[in-house]
Amino acid sequence: MANRSAGGQGDDGGSRADDTQVSGARAGRDAEFLRHRGIVFTIAxxxxxxxxDAEDVVQETYLRWRAVQTPVENPRAYLARTASRQALNSLRTASRRREDYPGEWLPEPLPTGPARLPADPEAAALTASEVSTAMLVLLQTLSGPERAAFILHEVFDFGYPEIAATLEMGEPAVRQTVHRARTRLKSGTPRTAPDTGEHRAAVERFLTATMTGQVQSLLEVLAPDVVLVSDGGGKVSAALRPVHGPEKVARLMIGLADKYGAGSVPEFVELNGLPAVAFREDGTVTTVFQLELADGRVQAVYAVRNPDKLIRLQG
Structure with missing residues (x-):
């Protein structure tokens, strides 16, 4: 009896030790995922x-990561590969929805800044410099594989062999894909982070001129080839086509201020790593304006009004 009792205690102790070991392994794997979560989210x-949709990809990538039974030599590459494939799968479904989207489609604004960013320093740095609205708009002009290849190579410095394995393409084809994407985005956003102080100053001038109806001041801050793109999602009023030229953009902005200004309260927010303006009506954010600058002047105005894309700005 004593021997059986001793043996039973040993079995229980071994079981507890096994449970502790498994728990420790899971905690270590979760910690590894958190170290690279910023990359996973940004790719998606x-x-x-x-x-x-990006958060769905993050969740699916995490579940696949937790299911891996063998050690992973390069977690960063593994997670980037998984996130890229999941994002491309999701994009195929999203592309069908966007074919029937009313008017212009703009990316969903991403709240950033100290109060919004994850504590992970890598994730914070990536969010601040690699998810600008200007770049996202340009990326929408690329095919899914072109987007993924460009992001992996130009944003995260993955080599061509790693990208080839991720996209299940030959390395020469990947090189061509990255080159084609880079060429199409040649006039787009530089990789270096924009000057937030300059950006804030331009946003302030833009807002002041708009709200006070100073046409000349507004024209001075707008680039000669400025374009305004508005996304209402068919749920609220918005321009169905882009508005081109400083005079037309200035007239539209001041007209909107005259129509809605009395009932709207503007506030500065940080979206996609840069200062922007959100307008609230009765405490609810109804419109956000994000600006793209070129040589200190406003090159593009992105107005998001679709309520579904403003949910994370409420409260």
Whole structure:
């Protein structure tokens, strides 16, 4: 009896030790995932352009990561590969929805800043510099594989062999894909982070001129080839086509201020790593304006009014 009792205690002790070991392994794996979560989210968000879809990819990538039974030599590459494939799968479904989208489609604004960013320093740095609205808009002009290849190579410095394995393409084809994407985005956003102080100053001038009806001041801050793109999602009023030229953009902005200004309260927010303006009506954010600058002047105005894309700005 004593021997059986001793043996039973040993079995229980071994079981507890096994449980502790498994728990420790899971905690270690979770910690590894958190170290690279910023990359996973950024790849998904850059490919898809919506926070909700990106978060779904993050969750699916995490579940696949937890299911792996063998050691992973390069977790960063493994997670980037998984996130890219999941994002491309999701994009195929999203592309069908966007074919019937009313008017212009813009990426969902991503709240950033100290109060919004994850504590992970890598994730914070990536969010601040690699998810600008200007870049996201440009990425929408690329095919899914072009987006993924460009992001992996130009944003995260993955080599061509790693990208080839991720996209299940030959390395020469990947080189061509990255080159084609880079060429199409040649006039787009530089990789270096924009000057937030300059950006804030331009946003302030833009807002002041708009709200006070100073046409000349507004024209001075707008670039000669400025374009305004508005996304209402068919749920609220918005321009169905882009508005081109400083005079037309200035007239539209001041007209909107005259129509809605009395009932709207503007506030500065940080979206996609840069200062922007959100307008609230009765405490609810109804419109956000994000600006793209070129040589200190406003090159593009992105007005998001679709309520589904403003959910994360409420409260």
């Amino acid at each position: 968000y850059d490919v898809l352009g919506t926070v909700a």
